[in-house]
Amino acid sequence: MDKYIISGLLKIGVGGNFVAHSIAAFQGDARLAKYLTWVGINSEAATLLLPLLGAIHMLVGVAVLLKPLPWILLYATVWSFFTALLPWLYDYDWLAFVQQSTCWTSALAIYLILYRGIKNNR
DSSP, X not given: OOHHHHHHHHHHHHHHHHHHHHHHHHTTOHHHHHHHHHTTOOXXXXXXXXXXXXXXXXXXHHHHHHOOOHHHHHHHHHHHHHHHHHHHHHHOOHHXXXXXXXXXXXXXHHHHHHHSOXXXXX
């Protein structure tokens, strides 16, 4: 299978995930604010940061879909891994980490396919 087909399918998953989470941040998702306060940001600042995070993640999601530059994919990988860990660390929900691992592993896979020389195997 062509590496561009595989990376294209993965881009839809990662881009869609970031766009969906940006919409949740724009809507002031209380769960996202709760995690921000847990890492040390006061609740008022967390509420103010949500639209900024939403804007950043909307840009990341669209960039992954249209032009996945290496640094954007690495940002998506690191951010997704960190946010997948939060439910596990916050309330010991290890299953949430497993469920959310698809985003960071997909972002990393796109990076490896496009920028680390994984060849087509036809």
